[in-house]
Structures are given as structure tokens and as C-alpha cells.
Amino acid sequence: MLDYGKEAVRYDASRGGEPRAAAAAAAVLGLVPSRTRTLLDVACGTGLVTRRLSRPGLRVTGVDAADGMARMAAARVPGSVVLGDSRQLPFPDASFDAVSTVWLLHLLPGADETAVVVAECARVLRPGGVYVTTVDKAASHDVGSDIDAVLAGRPVRTAPDRADTVRSHAAAHGLTGEGRARFRGHGQGRSPRGTVDDLHRGWFTMLAPDSPLTAGFAARLAELPDQEVPRADPEFTLLSFRKQPAVTAP
Numbered sequence: 001m002l003d004y005g006k007e008a009v010r011y012d013a014s015r016g017g018e019p020r021a022a023a024a025a026a027a028v029l030g031l032v033p034s035r036t037r038t039l040l041d042v043a044c045g046t047g048l049v050t051r052r053l054s055r056p057g058l059r060v061t062g063v064d065a066a067d068g069m070a071r072m073a074a075a076r077v078p079g080s081v082v083l084g085d086s087r088q089l090p091f092p093d094a095s096f097d098a099v100s101t102v103w104l105l106h107l108l109p110g111a112d113e114t115a116v117v118v119a120e121c122a123r124v125l126r127p128g129g130v131y132v133t134t135v136d137k138a139a140s141h142d143v144g145s146d147i148d149a150v151l152a153g154r155p156v157r158t159a160p161d162r163a164d165t166v167r168s169h170a171a172a173h174g175l176t177g178e179g180r181a182r183f184r185g186h187g188q189g190r191s192p193r194g195t196v197d198d199l200h201r202g203w204f205t206m207l208a209p210d211s212p213l214t215a216g217f218a219a220r221l222a223e224l225p226d227q228e229v230p231r232a233d234p235e236f237t238l239l240s241f242r243k244q245p246a247v248t249a250p
Contacts, residue, residue, distance in 0.1 A: 047073025
């Protein structure tokens with residue numbers, strides 16, 4: 001996994017910058033009820049999305065485990081960013097009307113960690129509140145391009161942010177499905193040359209950068225036309241869940 005503390009300085013420019021952040025924030029807010037007064041953005045990164053989540057009457061707090069990310073976010077959302085781990089959030093139970101995890105769950109090692117993070121988000125959410133999260137991120141990058149055709153045979157891990165996995169963990173913690181939205185990943189379309197670079201950087205987690213298999217994929221990608229031209233941007237998916245009030249015994 002990337003060192004996100006070191007990655008902070010180049011993170012925004014390499015991932016769609018302001019246009020992607022604006023699209024993500026608008027989609028999240030579209031799933032958050034207008035009466036919501038407090039929102040926690042978990043794994044807020046550099047705060048590019050977090051600062052766009054504010055609207056009149058809504059107070060936004062960001063939390064991130066990487067010091068470099070949190071410092072950048074704090075500069076964008078002064079006084080509203082906390083250093084903390086998504087697996088053990090530094091907030092009391094039922095602290096927020098809404099919680100978001102944008103581009104977090106896909107980074108987790110597996111479904112067990114997904115369960116822990118979803119449980120923490122449910123814990124700090126008030127009854128009646130809404131949890132919003134991205135799902136199926138890796139699959140979103142398959143846009144049916146010639147690059148995807150070349151990469152079709154690569155080994156892939158079971159995604160920790162699969163929609164059915166997230167729904168299952170959400171249900172286990174009193175969260176019921178509420179809504180769904182999609183938004184464009186501006187600037188995230190792959191080019192053949194950029195994909196080769198990503199292979200050698202180890203971004204494809206099941207392909208060792210220096211393996212013969214990786215070299216084979218890189219060679220086939222190098223044969224594609226328009227080496228520098230990005231293919232279509234991905235479309236990311238958000239799901240929202242509502243926390244049900246605890247049932248008390250009669």
C-alpha cells in the first residue's frame with residue numbers, strides 16, 4: 001500500500017483534483033438529508049472533498065490516520081480535522097448525524113477490516129443518521145476500453161469494498177439501505193503509457209512490479225495506439241444507509 005503521508009503532496013494532482021472532488025462532494029451531499037447538522041468525513045485525505053461538504057447549517061469534521069494528509073486537510077478546513085484511525089475513531093458513540101467514507105474501503109486489506117470500519121462508522125452515527133460510502137472502486141475503472149481488454153486476464157483480489165460485502169456489514173450494525181448515486185471520476189481515465197507506469201509502481205496489488213507476468217502486460221499495453229491519450233473516466237458508485245433506532249425490550 002502507498003505511504004499516504006508521503007503521497008499527500010502529489011495526491012490531488014494525480015487523482016483528478018478539484019473537478020473530481022466537486023463531483024464526489026455533490027454526490028455525497030445528494031444522499032445526505034437536508035436536516036443533517038453534523039457530518040464526519042472518515043479518511044478525509046487532503047481535505048479536498050471535505051471542504052466541499054460544508055453547506056449552510058452543516059458542520060463537517062474530517063479525520064485521517066496519515067499525518068501528512070491530515071495537515072493538508074487542516075489547512076483547508078481549519079479547526080475541523082482530527083488525526084485518527086478509521087478502525088478506532090476518536091469520537092464518542094452517536095456523535096454525528098452523517099458519516100462518509102469516500103475512497104477508503106477499497107484500501108483495506110480484506111473484508112474483516114471492512115467490517116471493523118463499517119462498525120466504527122455505525123457506532124459514531126446517531127440513530128436515524130446516514131452513512132455514505134463508495135463501493136466497487138476497482139471495478140469502476142473497467143470502462144470497456146482497449147486497456148481493459150489487455151488487463152482482463154490479470155489476477156485480482158476479492159475487493160474489500162464490494163457492494164454486497166458492505167451491505168452485509170452495514171446490516172449487521174443496524175444500517176439499512178437508503179440510496180445510491182454515481183459520479184464521474186474526472187481525470188481518472190487510463191492511458192496505455194500511464195497504465196504501464198502504474199504496473200511498475202505496484203498499483204496493481206496482485207502483480208509484482210518486476211514479475212514476468214507484469215512485463216507481459218506492459219509489453220501488450222505498449223503496442224496499443226494513442227499511448228498518451230486517456231480513455232474514458234470511471235463512474236464511481238456511492239451507497240447510503242440509515243441507522244435504525246435500537247430496539248428496546250418491552
